[in-house]
Amino acid sequence: MTPVAVRLAGWGFRHATRRAWAVRDVDLTVAPGERVLLTGASGAGKSTLLRALAGLLDPEAGDPTGELTVDGAVPDRRRQRVGMVFQDPDSQLVMTRAGDDVAFGLENTGTPPALIWPAVDAALDAVGFDLGRDRATAALSGGQKQRLVLAGALASRPGLLLLDEPTAQLDPDGAAQVRTAVLRAVDARDATLVVVDHDVESWLPLVDRVVELLPGGGTVEHGRDWRPAPPRLPVRQQHSPGEQLLAAEAAGYTHRGSDSPGLLPTDVVLRAGRTLAVTGPNGTGKSTLALLLAGLRAPTTGRVTAGAALTAGLRRPERPPHRWRAGELVQRIGTVFQQPEHQFLTGRVRDELALGAGDTARAGELMERLGLAALAEANPFTLSGGQQRRLSVATALATDPRVLVLDEPTFGQDRETWAELVALLAEQQDGDRALCLVTHDAGVVTALADDVLALGSTVPA
Amino acid sequence: MSLPLALGPARPVPLSAVNPVAQLTAIVVVTAVLLVSGDLVTSAVLVAAELALLPAAGLTRPGDVLRRTWPLLVSALGVAWVNVAFGSLSGAEAWASGATWALRVVALSLPGILLVASTDPVRLADALTLHWRVSTRFAYGALAAMRLVPLLAAEFETIRLARRARGVDAGADPVAHARLLVSTSFALLVGAIRRGTRLATAMDARGFDSGTARTNARGSQLRPLDAAFVVGAVLVCVAAVTTSVLTGQWDPALG
Numbered sequence A: 001m002t003p004v005a006v007r008l009a010g011w012g013f014r015h016a017t018r019r020a021w022a023v024r025d026v027d028l029t030v031a032p033g034e035r036v037l038l039t040g041a042s043g044a045g046k047s048t049l050l051r052a053l054a055g056l057l058d059p060e061a062g063d064p065t066g067e068l069t070v071d072g073a074v075p076d077r078r079r080q081r082v083g084m085v086f087q088d089p090d091s092q093l094v095m096t097r098a099g100d101d102v103a104f105g106l107e108n109t110g111t112p113p114a115l116i117w118p119a120v121d122a123a124l125d126a127v128g129f130d131l132g133r134d135r136a137t138a139a140l141s142g143g144q145k146q147r148l149v150l151a152g153a154l155a156s157r158p159g160l161l162l163l164d165e166p167t168a169q170l171d172p173d174g175a176a177q178v179r180t181a182v183l184r185a186v187d188a189r190d191a192t193l194v195v196v197d198h199d200v201e202s203w204l205p206l207v208d209r210v211v212e213l214l215p216g217g218g219t220v221e222h223g224r225d226w227r228p229a230p231p232r233l234p235v236r237q238q239h240s241p242g243e244q245l246l247a248a249e250a251a252g253y254t255h256r257g258s259d260s261p262g263l264l265p266t267d268v269v270l271r272a273g274r275t276l277a278v279t280g281p282n283g284t285g286k287s288t289l290a291l292l293l294a295g296l297r298a299p300t301t302g303r304v305t306a307g308a309a310l311t312a313g314l315r316r317p318e319r320p321p322h323r324w325r326a327g328e329l330v331q332r333i334g335t336v337f338q339q340p341e342h343q344f345l346t347g348r349v350r351d352e353l354a355l356g357a358g359d360t361a362r363a364g365e366l367m368e369r370l371g372l373a374a375l376a377e378a379n380p381f382t383l384s385g386g387q388q389r390r391l392s393v394a395t396a397l398a399t400d401p402r403v404l405v406l407d408e409p410t411f412g413q414d415r416e417t418w419a420e421l422v423a424l425l426a427e428q429q430d431g432d433r434a435l436c437l438v439t440h441d442a443g444v445v446t447a448l449a450d451d452v453l454a455l456g457s458t459v460p461a
Numbered sequence B: 001m002s003l004p005l006a007l008g009p010a011r012p013v014p015l016s017a018v019n020p021v022a023q024l025t026a027i028v029v030v031t032a033v034l035l036v037s038g039d040l041v042t043s044a045v046l047v048a049a050e051l052a053l054l055p056a057a058g059l060t061r062p063g064d065v066l067r068r069t070w071p072l073l074v075s076a077l078g079v080a081w082v083n084v085a086f087g088s089l090s091g092a093e094a095w096a097s098g099a100t101w102a103l104r105v106v107a108l109s110l111p112g113i114l115l116v117a118s119t120d121p122v123r124l125a126d127a128l129t130l131h132w133r134v135s136t137r138f139a140y141g142a143l144a145a146m147r148l149v150p151l152l153a154a155e156f157e158t159i160r161l162a163r164r165a166r167g168v169d170a171g172a173d174p175v176a177h178a179r180l181l182v183s184t185s186f187a188l189l190v191g192a193i194r195r196g197t198r199l200a201t202a203m204d205a206r207g208f209d210s211g212t213a214r215t216n217a218r219g220s221q222l223r224p225l226d227a228a229f230v231v232g233a234v235l236v237c238v239a240a241v242t243t244s245v246l247t248g249q250w251d252p253a254l255g
Helices: A046-053 A074-082 A096-110 A112-128 A142-154 A170-185 A200-206 A286-293 A326-332 A350-358 A360-367 A385-397 A416-428 A440-447 B018-038 B040-053 B062-086 B091-117 B119-129 B135-165 B174-205 B224-246
Strands: A007-017 A023-030 A035-038 A062-072 A082-085 A160-164 A192-196 A209-213 A219-224 A244-252 A263-271 A275-279 A302-308 A333-338 A403-407 A432-439 A449-452
Touching: A007 A046, A023 A062, A023 A209, A023 A219, A023 A449, A035 A200, A035 A286, A046 A062, A046 A160, A046 A192, A062 A074, A074 A082, A074 A449, A082 A142, A096 A112, A096 A142, A112 A142, A112 A170, A142 A170, A160 A170, A160 A275, A170 A200, A192 A302, A244 A286, A263 A275, A263 A286, A263 A302, A263 A432, A263 B135, A275 A286, A275 A440, A286 A403, A286 A432, A302 A432, A326 A333, A333 A385, A333 B135, A350 A385, A350 A449, A360 A385, A385 A403, A416 A432, A416 A440, A432 A440, B018 B091, B018 B119, B018 B224, B040 B091, B040 B224, B062 B091, B119 B135, B135 B174
Parallel strands: A035 A192, A035 A209, A082 A160, A160 A192, A275 A432, A275 A449, A333 A403, A403 A432
Antiparallel strands: A007 A023, A007 A062, A209 A219, A244 A263, A244 A302
16 A cells, blocks of 8 residues: 555644644644654643544544545544554453454455455554464453554555554553554555654654644654753652661462452551652553552552551451452552542542541642642543543542652653653642552652562463 | 463364354344243243253353253343342242243353354354355454453463552452452453454554455355254244143233
């Protein structure tokens, strides 16, 4: 297939339910075979633009303006020339077998069955997927799944390949696999490539230029030599290790019905004034360790114990944290989950904070400090990703717990939100509090951690 | 979090060689006979034939059989108990009526269990769309949605833990438990709808249901074996009814 050209002139789009433009004043020409990285802050309209290119914007969903063509025609008429990959591999796979899933798109376009399997094999080869057509899709890692999704998009040999944050939900290893596969797939320049991503550094070696969408409309172009400004790192105070708050003693966890442990027996001590980062590849049980320390799961071997400073005032101080009542737990250990919306319980930001704080004064103070005051009446589920994350940290802080456990706090965030979150977490580091950060993000470790626990890769994923 | 349920490709067993639509046809025949004839002998002959097919469906170990059939056995016993306890008959007659009903429930349900145990969901969707012209939108849409079920189970557990982390648990109060279950389920539903929407967009992007006639890479063939299977099912039904008439048990529900 031949690569296609993309042209936007004064293009913009406004969702039917919103007053503000999601994206506007975009002038952009992408030559056939060119590779462009599209970046910009959250909410600048990157995903909207990409969906428009794929012909996936429902005309009923809002008003477009200006001109947008793919290969000289409206995208709707070029849908068969376009392949697209989204963020979450689990909401893109359809079939139970790897080969069937790649064939799915070809079947939809009415490809004769005799031509399908050679095309499937070629696409699997192009992304370096060598586990065979019959492999169950449910048994794949995130990186493998996303490569399979990419193969599905490539199978019909599109002239334009669109990738919407394809690595945002993967660990560094899986993300690298996907980028390698993309490079391999577009190496011959027989497809034009437009990637949307926050992670500029990782994509720079693969693209010809970077186009930044500005939140107020318009674009800025950067060449290959461009480097985004390094994030501002917070200035933080070092605290000497204080009293022991929580300890895991050979604590391990095996999922029910599984033979191999999800977390090998692990020793951890959390002390007041210190921040511990837990790192390691996927499948080593980092998140499981966070759940054990947070008193949300009972270890299947070993134990988790709380220090005297943490058990003071408990009805049954001799019990381990996972047997505390929820009301007692939340006063002592705050937990922030990877997906903020799982933790929201009310319909207003104000109520969400008052629920933990107990008094509205502290809720107000927290909203003020975390920049959520303007959103006090908003529904937590309607906030942007970055705002939701700030709110979930705020809810954990509302009860002023001595221990704060955070699972991937910076996952999939843009640069600005990243810097905000790191600064916010640095503010929480004081002489009395212990933080435990589970993270893949080397930048977070550098910025915040006093101690690092690297879980090994000896457990099969 | 929790381990995904096994919803992958089904491993092939001897019965998998029979096309799913042939199996469904046989099920329709057996069901029709059982709806008309509710006597003990008809049901017993059919159950015997169905049990004989268990090994062909890969259900040879008693543990496997029990795991697949326990809800069926429980409901069969329930039906029998209701008949004995609340029926108009009494004594030995009541017990006989209960046993007849229980056996009928087993005879009606076992074919479904055989189908599920021997059929890969993708092959079922292929067969339904190719031979019975079931809408591809429905068949493959259902297939894609089914993939999300294990994810939902994992998500339910995460939401429950996230709520405990926010200081919400029910303790020993059953009413609080019920309310918590409702609100957790609602959160799960919201998440499921979002995920479903994302999946639909991704399928759209791959040209699903775009108006082009869809082809099928795997195909689904009807062989002589499939005809033989349906004929076999009909013969077993004839044998069952004949035995019933000859033994004087025949008591059709219609007529």
